Amino acid sequence: MLKSLQGRTVIVTGGSKGIGRGIAKRFGAAGLTVMVVARSQADADAVASEIGAGAFGFAADVTDPDGMAAMAAAAIERTGRIDVLCANAGIFPAAKLGEMTAADFDHVLGTNLKGTFLSVSACLPAMKAAGWGRIVITSSITGPITGYPGWSHYGASKAGQLGFMRTAAIELAQHGITVNAVMPGNIFTEGLDGLGPDYFAKMEASIPMRKLGSVDDIANAALYFASEEAGYVTGQTIVVDGGQVLPE
């Protein structure tokens, strides 16, 4: 299992921290050449050097169409291929309705949802030319299944990713490209740092496994979707949340 991924190239957006960093390291360990993408070149390079084995960093903003085109061009120039895209970059600033501005809303939708569209669009020509591709989107349980105060824009972006994913899966099936999404529950990452102990206590109490997940829990699900063995699986989701969305 997963042997077929050796020698393939994966692009991981938001690969410098948290879940993306976990995905990048897991895919590197599985033998893929990893391109770590983030806005900070230094942070992307740092993760690439942790991975070794030809991994490299690239600075690009997922909200910038030119940046996404440059990202795909750099992957092709460096490795000659783009086999897997993990569209993972995302932000989750909180703002309750009544305080949330139009700019706040656009910022979150622009990064999480439009950024997914832009990164996928940039990678498609190489995948179509090869007749093989795997797109794995990091969505969330928040939005598609649950809600959380302050995250109406975030929830909309994460539910939107699933709508995008399902139609992309239909359109791209004929090209040998699958499109799937992992839906994490609460995962320990730098991004959750500011939420404070009350948030973690509340979450742990609501999770049947009584603990937050790890980045490896998400990386393993992403790796399954990327595998040759998942070649007949498209337009699907895997919830990785310790049972949080189940009624207790």
Ligand code: NDP
């Ligand atoms: P982190 O804040 O830890 O990491 C976010 C990553 O995204 C960083 O590498 C950051 O790098 C990058 N990034 C942010 N904005 C941009 C941008 N505009 N262009 C390119 N890269 C960007 O977040 P997490 O690891 O926690 O979250 C990763 C994904 O997982 C997100 O999509 C999030 O919605 C999802 N998720 C997370 C959960 C959790 O519990 N942690 C739960 C459910 C879903 P840099 O700042 O250098 O650009």
